[in-house]
Amino acid sequence: MQLQVMNSPFNQEQAELLNRLLPTLTESQKIWLSGYLSAAQSASFQGTQETPAGEPSAESTGQTISKEVTILYGSQTGNAQGLAENTGKKLEENGFQVTVSSMSDFKPNNLKKVQNLLIVVSTHGEGDPPDNALSFHEFLHGRRAPKLDELRFSVLSLGDSSYEFFCQTGKEFDQRLEELGGKRLSPRVDCDLDYDEPAAEWLEGVFAGLSEAQGVSSAPPQAAAPQGSVAEYSRTNPFKAEVLENLNLNGRGSNKETRHVELSLEGSGLTFAPGDSIGVYPENDPALVDMLLEEMKWDPEEIVTVNKQGDVRPLREALISHFEITVLTKPLLEQAAKLSGNEDLRELLSTGNEEKLKGYLDGRDLLDLVRDFGPWGVSAQELITILRKMPARLYSIASSLSANPDEVHLTIGSVRYETHGRERKGVCSILCAERLQPGDTLPVYIQHNQNFKLPNDPDRPIIMVGPGTGIAPFRSFMQEREETGAEGKSWLFFGDQHFVTDFLYQTEWQNWLKDGVLTKMDVAFSRDTDEKVYVQNRMLEHSKELFEWLQEGAAVYICGDEKKMAHDVHQTLLKIIEKEGGMSSEQAEDYLADMQQQKRYQRDVY
Template identity: 45%
Template sequence: MSETTLAPTAETVAAGAGEASIYSKSNPYSATVLVNELLTGPQSEKETIHVEMELAEGMTYIPGDALGVIPTYRKEAVDEVLKALGFDGSEKVIEPVKGTPGNEITVREALTSKLGIGKLARGAVNQYAKLAGENVPAGLQALLGAENKAAAEDYVWGREFVDLATDFPGIVKDPQDLFGILQRLMPRMYSIASSQAAHPGQVHLTVRVVLYDAHGKKRQGVCSGMLGERAKVGDKLQVFLDENDNFRLPEDSNTPIIMIGPGTGIAPFRAFLEERQVRGAKGDNWLVFGDQRAASDYLYKDQFEGMQKSGFLTKLQTAFSRDQANKIYVQDRLREASDELFQWLERGAHFYVCGDASRMAKDVEQVLLESIAKGIKGTPEEAAAYLKTMKAQKRYQRDVY
């Protein structure tokens, strides 16, 4: 990218995501892995990685966008399913493709890259049972119908298709039926962790590798497992860019920003900060990061502390929940700075939250409302109205998953 395109104008910072590219979800780009390194330390309970890939000319993104990654299952997982079904993998099936007669592929290919054999859905259990016709085994029957919904939910939790096929064998006689039982394997989205202005021709991700034990077996998420285990430097990954206009830096680069990004929620904020730094944006930057332990889980520590030392990152708060007897989370750090938070909001700050949708985002919103209520000396309803206005002004944006 030339110096001219890096000119720090408000317009360039807020420009829409790049020129059209020939690559898309249906025509993904085969990106070479440039870097794949562990961010978490050996003592961590988590495995979080930093992955860098090269992008084709013309593939442009802006901070806030995501990258879609098309996963494949590891050979061992596919072998297990084939064994449970009694197929050797070379059997032919027709992959249905809308508007065409379909593609002939092997059942191994179907189980590797077309069908979701991970996380078991209740719908798959029902479809599987339908195939058994009159001969539904009693154990499977006990998982069917509205009256057995709780039992079925209990059964599918932590299980994968291989468990169903092993527990109730001999039901799938024709491999083509797998397309009626299993859902399509879908791409996974990852918030982009880099600024393209800072890293021309590259895209970076921050990925938590989903690893867990369930029902006596070690299991892994299909896409994060692929990135963590099999995406070696030099390997190719099928990817596409995904625009997210609901998560954008302020148009005016002088506007202060507050970013709450615990865990992998940090990814888009690394992109935001890199972008503002490379473009010389003058607006104040406040980052709140959190995870379990500082020693092992402080993602991009050197980079953020360097930004703080240089004065570019105006305020950096961290919350490490397991480093002391009482758990401290990002929302607690924010609460400690409640008055300052309100002052920043009054200066027009944009407020961003990324990461865990289940609890963190709600807790952070609660602190935000409390800080506003205190600041305006108003009621909870008045604080809610203030936040509503912020949302309408696109000054409160969330990217939670």
């Protein structure tokens, strides 16, 4: 926004000077300036003013404001946990005593003792809390939740605006804490996939709220300075990993194409553990980009600005590498409606048309949008400014670093389908299937996931349920257990369409079974029999033995599709526990919840 005499307290000369200065400042310079002005104002206030009449100071009443801050996170893939831990470090560097904990590890009865609470939580599936936030969410929304009149809080909510219930869990925590009497230190911030900048702004607001409560002023926390001269590869600074292998795991005649991709991490310094994921920044299909350029009659070589830092690229390159063009979201359509002025688009977004809008968003992309609601009469720069940045795709790592030093292996199912009169392709999966060759590079980073980890005790039995590409992390588990000589029993349930063409990593599993690294394996190939058989059917067939393993302390891991498979496997586990343990449905639910609390029931679902 341009400062003017009419919309600011500055005179014309001051406004012009500020308008020239502010766009040239970096984020760190803006943060420093904000802190400097705040500190100067505080010093002036303390030196010239007294406490207003009738409002005794904290010193005169003996009241002390706690510098203890509790940060609770609910995280499915690790993003919220990483942000919570980073927030904790920044606050500790500025003199606060910080406790960072998963919601599942926090004793809810201690909540009434907390004065400063920060919630960092993602939303999973269709508006659901992450697995490790379920019990705390249930407690807070139940009758046993305490009054929290002394609590100050703030919520950072992560989500994906292409889903209907965007950031729903964060919104629910924010509203409930207020209902219980809590006061906001800083307003809730809802983050889309590209969460770095809004999360940094939230931290600034939280720090200001905490500092104000202390009656002190200080510059907001700064980003950590780089350590030495070694580049630290991360989500915002990905490593370009060379492709070593790219193979199709499915046999001839299969309905599927599953790629096994091996990448080199040599020289990156990146490490990971079984259960972690890798983030891959893909490129859009050049053919789709060319269709979009043709439709809009844009010059592919036009130079456009791609980010707030002012980096520029030719338009075609920008559309291939920097922006998401295959997914439509409601916020995108709302911004597009403002740009185009198209009445039909405004009508689609109007109140009462929610179901029609939901139907339109499903399966369509930016090319559909510009075709359906043109002509646009806007520049390329104007249109790309409303697009989301290209989000990374997360894949469960399918290898052990101990077994394959300096390498990481991925198992990627190719996505192809037809809808709304056009063939559609998964951005990353079809890049790997059709265009990625050995010697090429992929920008990657490691996503640590503490919510999907092998037991600390190598003698603890494990049960793994992973149909299709859900097999990936369990290949990592087995490689690790083989390397470390773990003695605990292991049982795999795997499923796919056909035994002959779709038994992913078949030889490896059979060798592990022969060598005793894998104790038991049960498979379900749904298209090989008249009646479809799935992994949950195999689990029911072995319900007595499976429950015995649970009673022995086995940890259960599920990886794969959340909506259907993971839901059905969860219900099957409850049936088995109820039947074999002679329990009521409520007792079975408690049994599984207790397993989850002990980290003996973990899911990596999508």
